[in-house]
Amino acid sequence: MPSIASSPATRWLQLLSACLTGLLIPLCFTGPAVVLPAISHELGGSAAQLSWIMNSYILSYGGAMMVSGSLTDIYGQRRIWLIGLAWFCAFTFAIPFMPSVVWMDVLRLFQGVGGAAAFAAAMSSLAPLFDGQARARAFSLLGTTFGLGLSFGPWFFGWMVEVSTWQGVFYVTGALGVLGLGLVAISTPHARAAANGSLDWPGAISFTLALGLFTYGMLLIPERGWLDTVVIGALLASGGTFVGFIHIERRVARPMIDLRFFRDPGFIGVQALAASPAFLFIVLIVMLPGRFIGTDGYGALQAGQMMVWLAAPLLVVPFLAALLTRWFTPGTLSSAGLLLVAGGLIWLAHGFSVGGGQEVRLPLLLIGIGIGLPWGLMDGMAVSVVSPERVGMATGIFNTVRVSADGVAIAIVSVLLATLIQHSLALEAAIFPQTVVLEAAGRAALGELHAAASLLPGLEGQLAQSYATSFVTVLHALATLAAVTAGAVFVLLRRQRATTHTTSAEP
Structure with missing residues (x-):
């Protein structure tokens, strides 16, 4: 296993490998979210089948993360990292050749397994490489890499759809995986021995x-x-x-999980923090492109440009948050960030109420700044509360909570939005079969108002009004959740400070 005594060049190259692996994760969310309308136009598919292009990856990624962390502890980061990336690349390149949305859903399941293994190994590899403030900066750089994918992924993939085809999204993602595979092979040493025997x-x-x-x-x-x-x-x-x-x-x-971890309020606080971006940020990454394209009439490139306002702060804010830990505890910074998110969500709801467009740019920016404060801090806290030999387990727990929360959050917010739309149309849509109303509400929740209106002829105006009102209600609910989570995180993490030692390796 690498140690903090490794050469600076090796540490830098391995950190670069981890960041490149981390970049693949947001690309697997933003790319399909932006090109979903193009896939629907070419391959068809029901609302449920199209939703599972996102859901399949989330389900397998979250389900495999905990096992991946334990396997990393046993077999070493290099082996699991390489196997995970190779697996990920193989299925990523195969997805564009699928003849139907259902087959894409199946391959996205397998793609998520490889992504989980690769990212679990990448995360656990950083903890022994750096110490103290250097570790905080290393993980903030990883958070910044996430920001890079979230900021420019929608814009880049939106541009790609307009000048080429949606298949290019998967070709580019697979090519980055191959590059990461090569970097890991030359930068990560072989594990000396199994850490924990057997799984x-x-x-x-x-x-x-x-x-x-x-x-x-x-x-x-x-x-x-x-x-x-x-x-x-x-x-x-x-x-x-x-x-x-x-x-x-x-x-x-x-x-596989040491249940004693959960006796520590700080550890519980980190898990609560891990789940918060799913409800307060990832759902916006998934939902807003559909709204911009299907409801507001934007092209894929324009929708991607709008998403930059939300995600661009993650390029800078996580690194600034790491610097601020010299004066403030991570819990305080994280709570402050979540309060900013709450204010941004209320502002965003107002912006959509008065017409959207220019009115939503600054609220999106504020939400991005707020979520950026805990973004790069929570990874470091997750590995700092356990002993070095349990880092893989702690990483697995943390990322399982984070990614599983993505799937749960998307499902809960989607069903909330669809249910609000359905109830709003209850009287007008009473003449239609319940299954048709459910399908129309599901389509509307994806932002596909034209497809939803075709299922409920004569209710186009009511459907649009119901969607707009319901969307604002959902944003207010998320703002309330952000404020409550901010208070809980502050209480649970009030004693958690950035880990500092007398010796540290500079990243």
């Missing part, structure tokens, strides 16, 4: 199954409703499996 397979299987069933059930709600038997069955089975997982982890000698 806790009963725990790994039960946890992955519980998380997969829960995420699957939540993702089905927008298309089937809360009372659907499959949804209820998946959620109940998830709860039962998770109880079994807890029972297993309390009795095995080498558990």
Whole structure:
């Protein structure tokens, strides 16, 4: 395993490898979100099938993250990193050749598994390379890399769709994966020995199954409703499996998750912080392009340019937040950032209420600044609260919470928006079958008002008004959540400070 005594050149190159791997993650969100209308135009597909282009990746990525972290502890970062990237690249290059949206959904499942393995190894590789303030700066650079993908990914892919085809999104992402594969091969040393013997397979299987069933059930709600038997069955089975997982982890000698971690308020606070961007930022990354393109009449390039206002602060703010830890605790900075997000969401709701366009740019910028404060800090906090030999496990827990929250957040916000639209149209749409109304509400929630209106002829005006009102209501709900989370994070992390030592390696 690398150590903080590694040469500066090796540390820099491995940090670059980790950042390039990290860049792939936002590209796997922003690219498909921007090109979804183009895919729908060429391949068709129902609202549910198109949603699963995003959901499939989220489901497999979140479900595989915890196991990937444990495998990294056992077999070493280099091996898991290389296998994960190779797997990721193979399925990324295959996606554009699929003849239908359903086949794309399947391959996105496999793509997420490779992405999880690669990113878990990349994250755990940074902790032993840097120490103290250098570690904070290294992880802030990783956060900045995320910002690069989130800021310019929508713009770049929007431009690509207009001058070329949607398939180029996956070609570019795969090419970056190949470049990362080469960098990892030359920069990351072989592991000396297995850290923890063997994987806790009963725990790994039960946890992955519980998380997969829960995420699957939540993702089905927008298309089937809360009372659907499959949804209820998946959620109940998830709860039962998770109880079994807890029972297993309390009795095995080498558990996949050390439950003692959760006795530490700081560790719990970090997990709460990990989940917050999913509800307050990622859902906007996924939802806003559909609104801009399907409702406001923007082209893919224009929608990408608008998204830069939201994500561009992540290029700078995470690094500035790391510098501010000299004077403020990470918990204080993170709470302040979430309060800025709350204010930005209220401002954004007002901007859409008065017509959108120019009115939403500054609110988007404020939200990006606010989420950027905790963005680069929480990764460092996640690995600083455990011993070095448990870094892979801590990384797996942290990223499982973060990515699983993405799927849950997208599902909850989507079903909330679709439900509000459906209820708003309850009287006018009473003459249509319930399944048609559900499909139309789901289409509208994706921003596809023209497709939704074709299902409910004669209700075009009411549908547009319902969508606009419901969208503003959702933004107000998210603002409330941001304010509540800010208070909880401040309380849980009030004693958590940036880790400093007398010796540190400069990144």
